[in-house]
Amino acid sequence: MxxxxxxxxxxxxxxxxxxxxxxxxxxxxxxxxxxxxxxxxMQKPRLLWIGCSDSRVVPSQITQADPGELFEVRNIANCVPPSWTGDEAVGAAIEYALAHLGIDDIVVCGHTGCGGIQALAEPILPDSEAHLGRWVEYTRQAHRLVAAARLPEEQRSLATVKAHIQFQLDNLMTYEVVAKGVAEGRVGIHGWLYVMDEGELQAYDPKSGTWRGLLETAA
The missing domain is CATH 1.20.5 (Single alpha-helices involved in coiled-coils or other helix-helix interfaces)
Known part of the structure; x- marks a missing residue:
């Protein structure tokens, strides 16, 4: 080319x-x-945003945040590897955000049409994309859950994206600094979904197990 x-x-x-x-x-x-x-x-961001690397999903644009307001971690499929996996990049950012920057809210934001989520649907060549293949294994739990639910094919992609976000919230709780902060009421964790073709943010409500528009949850 x-x-x-x-x-x-x-x-x-x-x-x-x-x-x-x-x-x-x-x-x-x-x-x-x-x-x-x-x-x-010294920087004083208001949120730790863990989102996807997708170039179409821009956190500061979606939230209209000024420079200095978001502390961002972006990777393929907005993954939060469990603390025991030894992934230093995401784990270090979480610890730094909470322990050194005083951030008290963490958002894990996925989005519709996520290529990282879809990647497991096709074979990944180990010789040329070994790193990608290992990384997207973090989305495996969501794929398994949705497959077990036997949803209609047209519903599977969105359901997988949503399930993946929920699993990442669980993974956040494997970090001591997060679990302690949540237990003490100092830290909030939030699962959000960006619906690209509507420009809409949806939020996961762990109490009801449902997704609602972000502004609805505030009301």
Whole structure:
């Protein structure tokens, strides 16, 4: 596959990033005082957001958060590996967010049409995608649960995404800092689903076992 370039030989994808950076620099100059305060003060984000790497799902856009308001962990299929798996990246972010940044709310947000969830539906070549194959195994529990429920085929994808989010909330509780914070009433954990074609967030209610619009839960 040939990389598209402009007349001067610059990769078009890189050029797009450069143009975006140029616009950011203009914004930076307009709001220099704000960005300087970000650089000189300790960060104080309000949420730990564990979401999918999908480029179409942008946490700060969905929540209209300013820089400094979200502490983000993004990976394929918004996975929270259980603490005993030894995954240092996600575990370290969880511990740092709660123990050092004072964050008291954790959101695990999945989304409709998640490719990471769908990945287990097709064979993954171990020679070329071994890391991906091992990672998406974290979605296996949700696939098994939905398969056992024998849902109609058209319902399986969404049901799997939702079940996966619920399993990640369970996995969060395997981290001592989370479990202790929840037990003491200092930490809240939240399962959210972003419905891409509607621009809607749904929230899981553990008491009723149902999903409702996020704004409904607030009401």
């Amino acid at each position: 040939t990389t598209a370039k402009d007349a001067s030989g610059i990769d078009l994808d890189i050029k797009d990033a450069m143009q975006g950076y140029e616009r950011f620099r203009l914004e930076f100059e307009r709001d220099r005082a704000f960005y300087k305060s970000l650089a000189t003060k």
